[in-house]
Amino acid sequence: MSEAIAIPALAVAGTDLALESQATTAAGVALTLEPPASRWSLRARTADALAAVIGRPVPARIGETRDGLACLGPDEWLADLPAGTVLPDGAGQPVSVVDISARGVVIRVEGAGAARTVASGCPLDVERFAVGRATRTVYETVEVILWRESETAFRVFVWRSFAPWLWHALKACERA
Amino acid sequence: MLLIHCPYCEEDRPEVEFVYGGEAHIARPLDPAALSDEDWEHYLYIRRNPRGRHHERWRHTHGCGRFFNAVRDTVSDRFEQTYKAGEPRR
Numbered sequence: 438m439s440e441a442i443a444i445p446a447l448a449v450a451g452t453d454l455a456l457e458s459q460a461t462t463a464a465g466v467a468l469t470l471e472p473p474a475s476r477w478s479l480r481a482r483t484a485d486a487l488a489a490v491i492g493r494p495v496p497a498r499i500g501e502t503r504d505g506l507a508c509l510g511p512d513e514w515l516a517d518l519p520a521g522t523v524l525p526d527g528a529g530q531p532v533s534v535v536d537i538s539a540r541g542v543v544i545r546v547e548g549a550g551a552a553r554t555v556a557s558g559c560p561l562d563v564e565r566f567a568v569g570r571a572t573r574t575v576y577e578t579v580e581v582i583l584w585r586e587s588e589t590a591f592r593v594f595v596w597r598s599f600a601p602w603l604w605h606a607l608k609a610c611e612r613a
Numbered sequence: 614m615l616l617i618h619c620p621y622c623e624e625d626r627p628e629v630e631f632v633y634g635g636e637a638h639i640a641r642p643l644d645p646a647a648l649s650d651e652d653w654e655h656y657l658y659i660r661r662n663p664r665g666r667h668h669e670r671w672r673h674t675h676g677c678g679r680f681f682n683a684v685r686d687t688v689s690d691r692f693e694q695t696y697k698a699g700e701p702r703r
């Protein structure tokens with residue numbers, strides 16, 4: 438008979454609904470909840486049209502990032518800027534500039550085992566996901582935006598109500 | 614895991630990021646009020662349901678968010694090709 442394997446519970450109980458702000462470290466991976474920032478959902482027909490409205494360089498290729506902006510789709514961008522940054526609203530122009538700073542949180546996964554931790558629930562080829570790329574994808578069944586900052590650091594954007602579950606799931610993985 | 618080529622992201626992505634959107638190239642009638650009940654039924658519900666090559670819509674929901682079209686073999690489940698929405702039937 439083999440020994441029973443203890444599997445950490447992933448289901449979120451009522452007591453888990455407060456997000457831990459305490460960073461955890463295990464197996465060479467640190468999880469940190471990033472401080473609030475100024476985040477925007479941007480829609481426009483072209484990167485140039487958006488750049489003209491917000492007065493910043495806008496990456497044109499899907500997956501590309503530049504100066505805090507990530508191109509998520511052919512007409513969609515995410516801006517992740519220092520707290521307090523305000524973008525022009527583009528009133529009267531065919532663009533959409535929406536403040537989503539309160540919509541989600543960012544969990545930072547950093548360390549030698551970061552890629553392995555992300556890959557535990559993300560179906561992308563995470564090892565080959567280039568540094569400086571960002572994309573919308575899933576972690577298990579939770580939609581996230583994955584942003585690779587370096588070989589050993591990923592930022593995982595997730596909607597607030599999914600965050601406690603995701604935090605526990607990532608933590609369970611790094612313990613495993 | 615099945616990989617689907619998104620013509621907007623221009624790369625193969627995992628199937629779980631996508632949502633199936635039914636048969637492709639079904640044009641909405643320009644004047645719905647002029648349709649007979651039978652025509653309307655045909656537009657809404659009647660599909661080709663072929664054995665083999667099937668033109669169908671997919672959406673890269675958990676990715677770039679775009680609808681696109683695909684040709685998939687309904688027997689082997691193999692994706693023959695995908696192309697952007699609005700492009701002619703292949």
Ligand SMILES: [Zn+2]
Pocket residue numbers: 619620621622623673676677678679
């Ligand atoms: Zn796509």
